[in-house]
Amino acid sequence: xxxxxxxxxxxxxxxxxxxxxxxxxxxxxxxxxxxxxxxxxxxxxxxxxxxxxxxxxxxxxxxxxxxxxxxxxxxxxxxxxxxxxxxxxxxxxxxxxxxxxxxxxxxxxxxxx
Amino acid sequence: xxxxxxxxxxxxxxxxxxxxxxxxxxxxxxxxxxxxxxxxxxxxxxxxxxxxxxxxxxxxxxxxxxxxxxxxxxxxxxxxxxxxxxxxxxxxxxxxxxxxxxxxxxxxxxxxxx
Numbered sequence: 183x184x185x186x187x188x189x190x191x192x193x194x195x196x197x198x199x200x201x202x203x204x205x206x207x208x209x210x211x212x213x214x215x216x217x218x219x220x221x222x223x224x225x226x227x228x229x230x231x232x233x234x235x236x237x238x239x240x241x242x243x244x245x246x247x248x249x250x251x252x253x254x255x256x257x258x259x260x261x262x263x264x265x266x267x268x269x270x271x272x273x274x275x276x277x278x279x280x281x282x283x284x285x286x287x288x289x290x291x292x293x294x295x
Numbered sequence: 296x297x298x299x300x301x302x303x304x305x306x307x308x309x310x311x312x313x314x315x316x317x318x319x320x321x322x323x324x325x326x327x328x329x330x331x332x333x334x335x336x337x338x339x340x341x342x343x344x345x346x347x348x349x350x351x352x353x354x355x356x357x358x359x360x361x362x363x364x365x366x367x368x369x370x371x372x373x374x375x376x377x378x379x380x381x382x383x384x385x386x387x388x389x390x391x392x393x394x395x396x397x398x399x400x401x402x403x404x405x406x407x408x409x
Contacts, residue, residue: 213395225385225399238396272339276395281327281346284395286339 184209186275186287194293200261203290207254207275213237214256215284216248219270228271231256232278260292268294297322297388301400308376309408316371316403318360318386328369329387329397330360339385345369356380381407 187206195201207214215238216228227240231250248258254275260267270291274284302317320326330342343354350362360371369386386400 215395215397217397217399224401225387225397227396227398230395232395238393240396274339274395274397278395280389280391280393280395282395283329283341283344284397285341286331288338 186273186285188271188273188287188290190290191288192291192293194295195263196295197263197265199263200259201263201292202257202259203271203273203292205256205258205273205275205287207256207273208285211275211277211285212254213276213278213282213284214250214254215274215276216256216258217272217274218242219272219289220268225272228258263294265294268292297326297390297393297398299386299388299398299400301384301386301403303403304401305404305406307406307408310378311375314371314373314376314380314405316384316386316405318369318371318400319367320369320386320388320398321367322388322390324390326388326390328360328362329389330354330358330369330371331385331387331399332382333385333402334382342371342384376405376407378407378409381405 213232215230230238250256270289272289273287276282276284300319327346329344331339387397
């Protein structure tokens with residue numbers, strides 16, 4: 183089985199712009215979760231989508247949003263970028279049960295100038 | 296809400312030394328516990344997980360962890376580390392009702408010297 187894929191792998195944006203990141207889960211997985219990884223805050227949960235519905239949400243401002251398509255692929259969008267949004271954004275997929283293992287993608291490295 | 300503490304931020308060991316990385320969580324109910332590893336330049340990979348049964352869990356690459364409910368701990372161990380174990384290690388927890396949401400500790404950077 184192919185693993186979780188994320189595109190693009192690297193992005194450079196300027197403050198005020200918006201960005202869309204994409205995640206393709208492992209085939210058959212219906213849950214996609216997004217995490218932000220920074221040196222200062224570590225790994226923080228953004229949100230989770232399951233069968234096209236947001237099932238969980240972390241403590242991030244409304245500038246961070248996401249969606250999931252019928253084929254389980256997911257996108258996350260960050261509007262009005264700030265310098266502090268520079269981070270590695272990780273996507274993870276699973277079957278969706280709370281005991282299921284989450285499999286992580288390689289991440290998208292976002293740099294905001 | 297659950298939280299996870301990893302006490303060791305940076306650990307330096309010589310090859311063949313034994314490893315124990317601490318992880319404590321705060322949550323009053325049933326939890327699943329995970330250890331993930333992030334090798335340099337690679338993505339997060341699952342080392343092992345506990346959700347029920349034998350509290351001593353064995354994972355890949357010779358790692359094991361013991362769940363001690365009374366201490367809210369899930370420490371990671373390896374009897375003899377190798378240079379290739381150099382990586383960052385993350386402890387994580389999730390709970391019923393939060394589905395796939397993982398709460399991570401801040402991570403422990405392990406450096407193994409030859």
